[in-house]
Amino acid sequence: MSYQPRNARSHQLLKLNLAPWRMVAVGGMLLGGLVLVAGRAFYLQGLNTDYLQGKGDAVANRNLTLPTHRGQVADRHGQLLAISTPVESLWARPVELKLNPEQHVHLAKVLGMSPPELTKKLARRTRGEFAIRRPVTPEQAAKIAAMGTPGLYLRREFRRYYPAGEVAAHVVGFTNVDDLGQEGVERAYQDWLAGREGERRIMRDRRGNTIRDLAPIKTAQMGGNLALALDLKIQYLAHRELAAAIKTHKAKGGSVVVLDAKTGEILALANQPNFNPNNRRNYKPEPMRNRAVIDTFEPGSTIKPFVAAAVLERGLFHPDSVIDTPETWRVGTKLVRDVHPHPRMTVTEIIQKSSNVGAVKLAMSLTSQQYWDVLHRSGFGELPGSGFPGESAGRLRAAATWKPVEHATMAYGYGLSVSLLQLTRAYMAFANDGEVMPLSFLKREPQEVAGERVFSPSVAREVRAMMEAVTADGGTGQRTRVPGYRVAGKTGTAHKLVNGHYAPDRYLSSFIGMAPASNPRLIIGVVIDEPSGGVYYGGSVAGPVFAQVMAASLRQLALPPDAPETATRMTQSAPVVAAPTVVARVGGGM
Amino acid sequence: MSRLNVILALVLVMCALAVIQAQHRARTYFVELERLKKEARALDEQWGQLQLEQSTWANPARVDTLARTQLGLVAPPQERTHIETLVGEP
Numbered sequence: 001m002s003y004q005p006r007n008a009r010s011h012q013l014l015k016l017n018l019a020p021w022r023m024v025a026v027g028g029m030l031l032g033g034l035v036l037v038a039g040r041a042f043y044l045q046g047l048n049t050d051y052l053q054g055k056g057d058a059v060a061n062r063n064l065t066l067p068t069h070r071g072q073v074a075d076r077h078g079q080l081l082a083i084s085t086p087v088e089s090l091w092a093r094p095v096e097l098k099l100n101p102e103q104h105v106h107l108a109k110v111l112g113m114s115p116p117e118l119t120k121k122l123a124r125r126t127r128g129e130f131a132i133r134r135p136v137t138p139e140q141a142a143k144i145a146a147m148g149t150p151g152l153y154l155r156r157e158f159r160r161y162y163p164a165g166e167v168a169a170h171v172v173g174f175t176n177v178d179d180l181g182q183e184g185v186e187r188a189y190q191d192w193l194a195g196r197e198g199e200r201r202i203m204r205d206r207r208g209n210t211i212r213d214l215a216p217i218k219t220a221q222m223g224g225n226l227a228l229a230l231d232l233k234i235q236y237l238a239h240r241e242l243a244a245a246i247k248t249h250k251a252k253g254g255s256v257v258v259l260d261a262k263t264g265e266i267l268a269l270a271n272q273p274n275f276n277p278n279n280r281r282n283y284k285p286e287p288m289r290n291r292a293v294i295d296t297f298e299p300g301s302t303i304k305p306f307v308a309a310a311v312l313e314r315g316l317f318h319p320d321s322v323i324d325t326p327e328t329w330r331v332g333t334k335l336v337r338d339v340h341p342h343p344r345m346t347v348t349e350i351i352q353k354s355s356n357v358g359a360v361k362l363a364m365s366l367t368s369q370q371y372w373d374v375l376h377r378s379g380f381g382e383l384p385g386s387g388f389p390g391e392s393a394g395r396l397r398a399a400a401t402w403k404p405v406e407h408a409t410m411a412y413g414y415g416l417s418v419s420l421l422q423l424t425r426a427y428m429a430f431a432n433d434g435e436v437m438p439l440s441f442l443k444r445e446p447q448e449v450a451g452e453r454v455f456s457p458s459v460a461r462e463v464r465a466m467m468e469a470v471t472a473d474g475g476t477g478q479r480t481r482v483p484g485y486r487v488a489g490k491t492g493t494a495h496k497l498v499n500g501h502y503a504p505d506r507y508l509s510s511f512i513g514m515a516p517a518s519n520p521r522l523i524i525g526v527v528i529d530e531p532s533g534g535v536y537y538g539g540s541v542a543g544p545v546f547a548q549v550m551a552a553s554l555r556q557l558a559l560p561p562d563a564p565e566t567a568t569r570m571t572q573s574a575p576v577v578a579a580p581t582v583v584a585r586v587g588g589g590m
Numbered sequence: 591m592s593r594l595n596v597i598l599a600l601v602l603v604m605c606a607l608a609v610i611q612a613q614h615r616a617r618t619y620f621v622e623l624e625r626l627k628k629e630a631r632a633l634d635e636q637w638g639q640l641q642l643e644q645s646t647w648a649n650p651a652r653v654d655t656l657a658r659t660q661l662g663l664v665a666p667p668q669e670r671t672h673i674e675t676l677v678g679e680p
Binding site: 161 | 616617620621624635638639641642644645646648649650651654665668671673
């Protein structure tokens with residue numbers, strides 16, 4: 001609204017008699033003030049803006065960590081084997097802690113300890129804070145929170161639980177307090193299971209509510225879940241039967257491996273002694289070792305089917321070829337002896353009766369290189385490839401370094417070492433018409449895998465037929481029979497090497513077998529370390545474990561029986577058909 | 591000219607109010623979203639605990655003991671198993 005003088009009269013009224021310098025002085029002061037204010041504003045808004053904005057943001061903005069937790073591990077049917085769940089733990093900050101005697105007694109009661117015990121717990125002189133009890137139960141947590149004592153507080157943390165406990169302990173493994181996998185699958189798949197914490201920047205209001213999402217800094221990644229190949233029911237059966245056998249035979253230890261012959265999946269793997277992964281105290285390394293994967297042993301007679309396969313493959317013998325088998329046979333300085341001698345045996349009978357002399361004579365018809373080649377192809381001396389941490393490759397020396405004696409002892413399983421998992425895997429060649437599927441601890445679909453051909457289908461079937469004779473009358477594995485099913489397998493009883501000498505009274509009893517023999521679906525390997533209850537033959541110690549686990553597993557998988565009717569002793573005659581189905585299953589296989 | 595200015599000024603004021611309104615709504619929704627996220631996390635944790643409880647009850651070792659001792663169950667012997675053939679199966 002500018003003033004425009006319209007006439008002289010009004011102009012006159014406004015006229016003041018002021019000295020011109022006063023006008024200039026006042027105008028100058030006002031202008032100076034304006035420049036000052038504008039300059040300051042420019043300084044704050046223009047030049048110094050980042051600093052001030054930063055100060056402002058610091059009051060309202062926060063970086064928020066997005067918590068993540070470790071993924072679950074489940075068996076092939078979704079039964080949980082490991083899960084992380086938040087628990088409350090009770091912490092104390094001694095500087096602030098004030099408990100009157102009444103509260104002291106109350107707290108001791110809630111925690112289930114005597115008042116003096118609690119006094120001792122709290123007496124710790126630390127500057128920081130310490131855990132009184134981790135974890136506390138939800139009921140305890142509620143009672144403690146209701147007390148509202150200063151210096152006592154509950155902290156939320158994730159804890160790993162293993163619902164299957166000791167049953168699947170060696171496969172699943174466990175984590176340490178920092179949630180890092182220490183053993184087993186927990187360690188092998190640490191990166192996948194762990195997940196990653198995220199971070200984002202948020203704006204908060206006066207009351208602490210988040211009001212704006214400003215920027216994600218790191219996206220959180222939840223820990224991935226794992227579905228193992230393990231079948232918890234079969235795993236439990238393997239665990240139960242093994243534990244019972246260890247007890248009956250007063251053995252030092254033992255292992256059971258159950259493989260799916262068609263897919264190479266590890267359906268069960270149990271060891272004795274074992275441990276409870278939920279109990280974090282009293283950890284000893286000895287029971288924690290996964291013997292089936294890590295320990296190696298000399299396979300003894302369980303190697304003989306590979307000798308048979310090697311000679312059949314080259315056309316040197318066929319299953320009915322007759323061989324002279326004297327009671328003893330000398331190779332160099334070594335006298336090979338049979339426990340149950342027969343003067344003449346067919347190749348099938350050599351396997352059936354586990355004749356050392358026969359096996360040596362078969363192996364001697366091959367060159368070292370030829371025999372080595374078969375063992376090497378079967379996976380001996382190589383990592384089985386299960387991906388399990390610390391799996392061992394066993395030992396198979398190059399053929400060129402074999403002495404003739406070693407070539408002979410190698411025919412009945414001395415001079416090389418294998419792990420139970422490796423040996424059971426190698427038997428997959430006989431079960432699966434010559435093809436070995438890659439091992440897996442994780443569940444997979446059959447079409448996902450391509451096998452590796454080790455033997456021709458006809459050789460694999462011939463050797464399988466020989467191994468079926470092992471469980472028939474006159475074989476070493478009569479106690480491995482499973483009612484209703486045809487079973488093929490091989491017993492092994494090996495002397496243990498103690499301080500460089502074979503101990504005459506310490507044995508390793510083993511049995512590796514498969515069923516239904518007409519088209520094997522399962523392979524089970526059992527080894528019992530130092531049975532000292534008087535019985536030590538593989539067929540009598542490891543065999544019954546095999547039979548129990550196999551019978552229950554076959555029922556669990558509802559596989560149709562393949563034995564001829566007469567052998568199954570059925571009260572009613574069932575029609576012999578291509579695809580019978582088990583209908584009546586009472587009580588389950590548990 | 592001046593009439594247009596007045597209209598524009600009014601529009602401006604309305605827009606400014608709308609911005610405030612929108613901002614407020616955004617914040618309210620955001621608070622709600624945060625609350626629901628927190629609830630989802632809590633439910634997720636509860637689900638985990640229930641799963642843990644379920645698997646503890648369904649532990650094969652426990653089922654085995656209960657079936658044998660309390661219910662007196664046994665696995666059926668071979669003589670009591672009858673094999674049926676489903677007609678029409680290949």
